Amino acid sequence: MIIVLKPEATPEITEALLAQISERGLTPLHMPGVERVVLGALGDERVLAELNLESHPMVESVKPILAPYKLVSRELHPHDTIVKIGSLPIGGRAFGVIAGPCAVESYDQTSNTAQLVKEAGAAALRAGAYKPRTSPYGFQGHGPEGLKILKQVSEETGLPIVTEVMDTADVEIVAEHADALQIGARNMQNFALLRAVGKAGKPVLLKRGLSAKLEELLLAAEYLLAAGNEQVILCERGIRTFETATRNTLDLNAIPYIKQKTHLPVLVDPSHGTGVRDFVIPMSLAAAACGADGILVEVHENPPAALSDGAQSLYPEGFRALMTALAPVAQAVGRTLA
């Protein structure tokens, strides 16, 4: 529920209303604006109705938040949120390119790839130290050793790091080493992980589940915000459909939908979204054109030797071609490459 106070409402009245809201077991929100104070009350709809705030003399209007997600909703928070990964702002006029290998394989592979993506214009490095693999026999990542490599490469290149956390037990160590915590597609509805990452105090990159509806993605994001973390970036990474020609079907409808319904920034992952290297550049351009705030893209110094996702990883020259092609598309939609 959104409660707009009259301009003459004093701080004491605001305090009293917030107290009244929390006494009923609801979550109070205080959103002071330039002209008016706006309050929020989240919780059981029936208890909300009992508050009877419409009749309060200092309340101008009371509006229910219709969406099932509240903190994530644009109804509650009309302006775009900008989330910073290190010094990289995601969600403003800049279009952010986060690039790197699927996985941290070795210091040399991570460092070489980081250098080359940085020289080509990437603003942050991606790479997994913990890898969610379909087969238990696939490369599972180097875990804590991989995190150390990422930290070292970040210090050497100045690139902030985005890396996945798969287990609540690893949230602390990943948060110590990374600038943003990725929650992978397979964990989008791992509610214990969402709660733990929500409390980690680091920006989060939340990927859409393989068969998750957009409303489910936004409710997963609501867990993070409800746990106290407002620095959430969403990521469309392709979904399962009847189509098997590509690894996934990249649902670009998600971008304008998310922009309309929420204030959170949204990225596109054209690598997992297609699974096909040759489709990564065109779909990256499409992502920029349809309003995404950036891309998360896989690049490997030598894709045939990659321990995971080589077939969808760009070669160094492919990444340079992507950056060259992106600039005019971003500019055409009023963005600049970060």
Ligand code: PEP
């Ligand atoms: C990844 O980014 O390498 C990854 C595992 O992504 P997803 O969770 O989208 O499959």
Ligand code: MN
């Ligand atoms: Mn991958």
